[in-house]
Amino acid sequence: MEFPEWFLRWLVFGALGLSSCGAITLLWLLLRDSKAKKLW
Amino acid sequence: MNEFQALLPPHIGYVLLAVFGIAWVALGVWWGRLATSYEGYTVAGRNVGLAMGAATAVATWITSNTTMLAPQFALELGVWGMLAYATASFGLFAFAPMATRIRRLMPNGFTAVEFMRRRYGAWGGIPFLIISLFYALTWLISMAMAGGKLLEVLSSIPYEQGMTVVLTVCVLYTLFGGMYAVIGTDFIQSVIIMIGLIVVAVTVLLHVDMGQIHGSLSQQRPMLLSILFPAALMALFNNMLFGFGEIFHSNVWWSRAFAMRENVGGKAYLLGGLLWLPIPILAGFLGLAAPALGIGISQPDTVGPVVAAHLLGFGGAILVFIIVFCSLASSIDSLLAATADLLAHDVALPTVRRLGWEPSDMGKRWLAGGAVVLLGLVAWIVALPNISDLATVLFFAGPLVGSCIWPILGGLYFRRPGGLAAGLAMLLGSGLGLLAYFQIGWYVGSLVGAAVSGLVFGSIVWLFPQRYDFARLRQPPPRAGQRATQAPAADVGTGAGQLPVNPRQEGE
Secondary structure, eight states: OBOOHHHHHHHHHHHHHHHHHHHHHHHHHHHHHHHTTOOO | OOTHHHHSOHHHHHHHHHHHHHHHHHHHHHHHTTOOSHHHHHHGGGOBOHHHHHHHHHHHHOOHHHHHHHHHHHHHHHHHHHHHHHTTHHHHHHHHHHHHHHHHHOTTOOOHHHHHHHHHOHHHHHHHHHHHHHHHHHHHHHHHHHHHHHHHHHHOOOHHHHHHHHHHHHHHHHHHHHHHHHHHHHHHHHHHHHHHHHHHHHHHHHHSOHHHHHHHHHHHOGGGGBSOOHHHHHHHHHHHHHHHHHHHHOHHHHHHHHHBOTTTHHHHHHHHHHHHTHHHHHHHHHHHHHHHTTOOOSSGGGHHHHHHHHHHHHHHHHHHHHHHHHHHHHHHHHHHHHHHHIIIIIIIHHHHHHTTOOOOHHHHHHHHHHHHHHHHHHHHHHHTTOOHHHHHHHHHHHHHHHTTHHHHHHHHHOSSOOHHHHHHHHHHHHHHHHHHHHHTOHHHHHHHHHHHHHHHHHHHHHHSOOOOOTHHHHSOOOOTTOOOSSOOTTOTTOOOOOOOOOSSOOOO
8 A cells, every 4th residue: 555646745735835834924923023022 | 975066065165154154153142132131141031922932943943854864764764754754843732832831830940950850859850950961962962963974965074174163153153142042043044944945845846746756656666655664654653752752851942931921932832833844744855756856866864965956956055055054053052052051050050059159140141151162162072073873872862851751741730740750750761761772673762761651650650649839830949058948748859949839729
């Protein structure tokens, strides 16, 4: 039994999506915290 | 050596090192202006927000291993190997509620060892301090060695020079900026690593179709696609437990929990885990894509950089160099800061107090700074001879940190566990876990360590239940000489000072 192609596809594209959203989220949070003077 | 030698000549490597080195040190000095007190220097004023908090969790957990070893895991253990590496993020998820509780239980706390000492007394504090220092030092030395080796592989910079520069840069900015510099640079480093890996993975997908990758693996290396791959499945559980043990016990994570603003820690670790989860999958994907791209791999641990350089050429080699340098720095600085806190707060401060000196706030800051320099020096001296066997010492830490999981969880959430249960669980779990490591294999070390520790801990707690009062942890730590004057009879093994009992009970 082997992992099907669709599983691999979803795994990699899911990881790509999550990473891209993650990077954008981090930058957005930076902007938000920075505006609110709550960086640290 | 491999293709990188031709693609990235040493002078480009030196330029990149100089640019990033100067930038990190300058940022360290800049952020160091905020660290005006010991609390500011060690826990960034306990006011770190969500953006910085989440980013520092991601960056610290992305070591050079994540970017270099995950592709190797995928190349050798297949899809399960990739997933096995990704399970290390579960440690961050599991630590999220713990971070909230740690911050609430110890609003004035500094280190994980301080918690264990105050919660369990010497029985829990001393074995935990030894395990923490062993783990932190071996991780630090292995990172310094990895730095030297990777820079040599990527750009032909001699090992000694690369290792020295990476370590010196990290020591300098951690020394000048303390936790502010570590967390601030972590933010930049995490964004660089994430964007860099996305660029490399997208480039791979533009060059080769997923169907081709699957087909090529199915024909050439079917085991890598196998759902039932016993070694990979064992690696998955072992890696997950190692991750839990590493994160639960390490002061790297505790110091961040203390540094974050109240109610931020839980969210930051949860978000950090979500952002970290795809990183080993993206890095591992490079390993899986290698056969379809027709890239022959002579050294499995360099498969990631080889694939990136093959597809992106000179730019790819530079990108990988930057990603690797950021991965190294983000872990080394965190280790330096957190371990220096342990040395200053749990070793040096009690020692000087016993000698009759109560250091001022600035004196404590100097102690912490001195510990950063000392750690950097020790790591440099041990890493300089480049003894390859030393790097494997880190794996011994698997059973040791696995044996800490239950005493930490029990101590944080329940009143019944006492010092004897914690101490014996760590000692027996570590001993039998190490035995299993040598007699059976690396993939069972953490499993046995955690299992034995859990059995011992549970049995002693069941046989000799205590009644710990969590309110004690909220008080500022007792000074030397302020020992318990009236330890409760049932609280065997706790050396913590007797403090007012809060009627509100927590846990159980």
